Amino acid sequence: MMLEARTVCVVILVLILPSVCYSLANITVSFDKDACFFSQRSVGADTIYHVTYDGTPIDPLLCSMMKFSGGDSSRINTYRVCVSLLHYEDPDCAIWFGYIIATDQIGVFNCTVMPPSPYCNKYTDVAFKIQIKSNTNANTTKNVKFRMKVYAELETDCEHRSKDKCKDLAFIYLFAFSKNYHCFRICVKKLTLEMAKQQHILCCWYFLVGCSLLFLW
Secondary structure (H helix, E strand, C coil), X not given: CHHHHHHHHHHHHHHHHHHHCCCCEEEEEEXXXXXXXXXXXXXXXXXXXXXXXXXXXXXXXXXCEEEEEECCCCCCCCEEEEEEXXXXXXXXXXXXXXXXXXXXXXXXXXXXCCCCCXXXXXXXXXXXXXXXXXXXXXXCCCCCEEEEEEEEEECCHHHHHCCCHHHCHHHHHHHHHCCCHHHHHHHHHHHHHHHHHCCCHHHHHHHHHHHHHHHHC
């Protein structure tokens, strides 16, 4: 039992140290400058993208689409990708823009038809594609401006089962000893992020001291 407790401490220490220094990455990408060289990007709990467009004419074949998928460095969590339209100006109805996910989830919008916000992917294993297309009846796109936020919502069975239990360190140990490592890792991350956000660094030190005593026992 003592060996198992030490093992749990080691794993938790590995997960706590990077989590205390947790920071959210806000990355801005633009259809005007980045779409031509845009590979599929991942969004997760620690990454948000802001997608912008300022009316520059773009190549409709090579520079009109951006793709996002849900995921993080753990490779065990699954996410739904969501998009919120934060700002939109198109006085001339010069473009159409689409949210393309699967054959049964395609949305096409313009200056008169706005998407629901947020608009979320129904699937965790399919990329969320944002595409823009010029309206052939419009003379210019120079007056078009928009900003979208692309982010992820965690989708796991463990997350729903242990939403409240993750607040209790005893349940984290229970998950570890039952070898439910998927829930264990998610719970530890939730607990440590909460501790970091609330600046309960003292709690972290108490836990570190406790683990140290176990090793010295």
